[in-house]
Amino acid sequence: MKKLLLSSIAFIFLLTSCGSKTKGELTGVQGKKWYPEKPYGMELIPRGSFIMGKSEEDQAKLLNAPTKTVTVRSFYMDDTEITNSEYRQFVEWVKDSIVRTKLAILADELGIGPEEGGIGDYAFKDADTTRASVYDKYMLDNYSGMGETGYEGRALSKDEELVWNTSDYPDEYYTEIMDSIYLSEEESYNGQRTIDVKKLKFKYNWMDIEAAARASTKGNKSRKEFIRTEEVEIYPDTTVWIRDFSYSYNEPMHNDYFWHDAYSEYPVVGITWQQAKAFCNWRTKYKNDDNKSRGKQFVNQFRLPTEAEWEYAARGGIEGGTYPWGGPYVISDTGCFMANFKPQRGDYAADAALYTVEAKSYEPNDFNMYNMAGNVSEWTNSSYDPSAYDYVSTMNPNGGDQSNTRKVIRGGSWKDVAYFLQVSTRDYEYADSARSYIGFRTVQDYMGEEDSTQ
Known part of the structure; x- marks a missing residue:
């Protein structure tokens, strides 16, 4: 009986070997064809190197952004800040x-x-x-x-x-x-x-890859020890329009800004860093749930940009530029302001906008990015350390210290003076803080172009 069983196994193995399509050659595992899509509303930022930091005079004398040549990999980035309409889609899905x-x-x-x-x-x-x-x-x-x-x-x-x-x-x-x-x-x-x-909470899990990688050399640990669970209240804090400004009448913005259709294409504000991270996780899930239903391969995650990625995208390929449009001035040749900010003391409306403007306002930079200066400051994934440029890598630099709750914000906002609009200016806010002048945009790592022949 044992000999008969072995003979049967050998015969089956012989049949499968004879029918092999590889003819015994090393051809690799044949997976699905990969046809990447350009994410909707995003632009490809091609890989490259640039001089990160204050190449011009550091007027604030903060000494927190010395020049440093760094290289970043290719990635996709939202061409505008995430809008109220887009964030409402997240809120509606959670509800x-x-x-x-x-x-x-x-x-x-x-x-x-x-x-x-x-x-x-x-x-x-x-x-x-x-x-x-x-x-x-x-x-x-x-x-x-x-x-x-x-x-x-x-x-x-x-x-x-x-x-x-x-x-x-x-x-x-x-x-x-x-x-x-x-x-x-x-x-x-x-x-x-x-x-x-307050009942609109989004719960998700994520793997702390960095902690797992660093712990791998210190003995075997269970994978589950590095799985983190987050539960976040996701509705924007609309009270920021009142709390951010003492002795100021901003009730209409509190009442209408997030939910009314009049503001659908304006950047969402009142979002904490944790809420922005939750949005990124949801956006990944939302896309991959659809891909799964259609039998398509999963996409890689949407996330917040690192500080280096943000500055590289903001510069638009212009070396040594002060602003996303390159030049040192905030007024164009025709006498128009080139961003939404506070041009003069107390005169918020000198640039034709009192608060925020629609996300696709003003001219985009050479990477087709809108409002990389002004409108709203933007969360990044990097933690703020004044001396970070002294020790971060020159390849895809990121100061991502999980224990540091100060997170870098970039770009300046509608209530800031021109200094904060400069592409190299660094600022920060605490991760659990929401402001009427801070929004965000997302990025996704680049994994190839669409096959135009298909």
């Missing part, structure tokens, strides 16, 4: 997911499935065992009850549209869940109940 999760959990607790209608239409996908895949059934049998809530990993049903009109709620259970996400009657006024934005 939708929270409501669907609450509905699915209650349906599961009540034992109501899709066949019963009402809240059952929003039950977890695996609740309908007639339609559940083998994988869904396996995960339910083997991992149900694990995690903080016991519902982690179970897929939400998105076949049914959420109902927001109170007169169309399908049943009392649905009403109970919807009522739980709004502010109480006591906190409402003018007959309007609004969403409790």
Whole structure:
């Protein structure tokens, strides 16, 4: 019997060898064809070297940006700051997911499935065992009850549209869940109940690759020790319009700036560094969820730019330029201001804008980047250290100290004087702080061009 089994195995091996397409040659594992896409709303910043730091006079005498030649790899960058409209897409997705999760959990607790209608239409996908895949059934049998809530990993049903009109709620259970996400009657006024934005939290995991890499030489550690979990309230802090300016009437900006369609194409503000990081994680997930549904390969992550990447993109390929447009002046040949900032003491409107302007305002630089000077300052991924340029690498430099809560912001804003608009000027804010003059844009590492022949 043993000889017969060995003979069968040898015969099968012989058959597979004879049918090999490689003809015994080393051809490598044949993976899927890679056809990268240029990310929507982004521009390619080609790799290159530049002189980073203050090549002109350091008027503030901060001595925190000595000149240093560095090289950065190619990357894509948003051609504008992230707008209110784009950030609202994130907020709406989180709100939708929270409501669907609450509905699915209650349906599961009540034992109501899709066949019963009402809240059952929003039950977890695996609740309908007639339609559940083998994988869904396996995960339910083997991992149900694990995690903080016991519902982690179970897929939400998105076949049914959420109902927001109170007169169309399908049943009392649905009403109970919807009522739980709004502010109480006591906190409402003018007959309007609004969403409790403190409940809009985005939870995600990420791997601390740098910590894992440095720990690998100090003995074996479990991979899970380097997986970090973040849970972030993601709604912008609209009160920054009032808190940032004492004895100043800015209530209209507080009331309307983020949610009103009039400001959809303006840069989002009131965002902390942690919220900007959460947005990057969500954007990656959002794209890859779509790619997965279409059988396409995952894209690499969206993230905040390093300080060096930001300055390189802001310079637009112009060596030694003071501003993104190159020259040392903030007024063009025709007498127009070239950015949104505070040109004169107390005269915020001299450049034709009092607060922010639309993200695609003024002329872009030679990399087609808009508002790399003025409008809003921008978060970077780098931590602020006055002496960072003395020790960071000359290749893709980044002062990314996780324990340092001071994060570099760049570009100056609508409320700053021209000095802060210079491409080499460094500034910082604390990671948990939100301001009416700080926004962000994202980047993605470059992995190749689209194949135009396909």
